[in-house]
Amino acid sequence: MNEEDLLVRLSKTKERIIDAASRAGRDPASIKLIAVSKNHSTDKIEFLHKKGIKYFGENRVQELMSKNEDLTEINWHFIGHLQRNKVKYLTRMDNCKMIQSLDSWRLAKEVNKRARKNNRVIPVLVEVNTAGDENKYGFKPAETLPFIKKAQNLDFIQIQGLMTIAPYVEDSEEVRPYFKQLADLRKNINQEGFQLSELSMGMTNDFEVAIEEGATIVRIGTGLFGEREY
Numbered sequence: 001m002n003e004e005d006l007l008v009r010l011s012k013t014k015e016r017i018i019d020a021a022s023r024a025g026r027d028p029a030s031i032k033l034i035a036v037s038k039n040h041s042t043d044k045i046e047f048l049h050k051k052g053i054k055y056f057g058e059n060r061v062q063e064l065m066s067k068n069e070d071l072t073e074i075n076w077h078f079i080g081h082l083q084r085n086k087v088k089y090l091t092r093m094d095n096c097k098m099i100q101s102l103d104s105w106r107l108a109k110e111v112n113k114r115a116r117k118n119n120r121v122i123p124v125l126v127e128v129n130t131a132g133d134e135n136k137y138g139f140k141p142a143e144t145l146p147f148i149k150k151a152q153n154l155d156f157i158q159i160q161g162l163m164t165i166a167p168y169v170e171d172s173e174e175v176r177p178y179f180k181q182l183a184d185l186r187k188n189i190n191q192e193g194f195q196l197s198e199l200s201m202g203m204t205n206d207f208e209v210a211i212e213e214g215a216t217i218v219r220i221g222t223g224l225f226g227e228r229e230y
């Protein structure tokens with residue numbers, strides 16, 4: 001681990017968040033940074049945690065659980081596709097603070113059931129496939145409000161907002177329409193009487209555009225940790 005390198009990446013990332021927020025006339029404190037630590041070592045996570053990063057994101061249950069054995073102080077967000085038979089491992093972990101990738105009614109019911117068993121209400125985001133990408137999970141934009149209406153009866157999940165993963169492109173301006181679409185979708189849903197506060201959108205390659213379009217959560221891996229090693 002190269003601590004100096006991590007520190008430089010951290011301060012550059014923070015600076016870019018602040019700059020993007022100020023371009024949009026937004027308070028940078030209204031944007032939560034999730035450090036996406038998949039494929040990175042626990043010592044890097046521990047280091048960034050000590051430097052003030054509050055949330056870490058993982059996309060595989062197995063990897064999250066094994067890291068959590070060493071890092072019980074970390075607040076995790078689950079950000080990957082979640083199989084129903086693995087939900088129980090997440091709801092059992094008090095420090096798994098959010099599931100960002102709720103992508104089906106069946107999954108919602110399972111999370112609700114397992115959260116109830118663990119006597120907790122778990123915050124979730126509804127994943128929306130804004131780009132209509134066949135290789136991605138998530139609800140179609142038009143399915144999102146009906147799903148949320150149905151899921152409001154699940155008492156052990158708390159839907160706090162929407163999440164999307166934009167396609168990878170060279171020029172991040174190309175994905176601005178998807179972020180705008182997610183922001184508009186939240187607005188429309190809230191006009192129906194809901195109070196979704198979170199918009200999780202933006203990764204290393206596109207988080208500045210996402211912040212300009214209203215992201216309240218950005219999920220940054222490579223920008224903070226460097227390239228992933230497989």
Ligand SMILES: *Cc1c(COP(=O)(O)O)cnc(C)c1O
Nearest residue numbers: 036059079203204219220221222
């Ligand atoms: C890996 C991942 C990220 C972070 O990607 P980077 O390009 O490394 O910033 C963000 N969100 C999700 C859902 C991911 O799987």
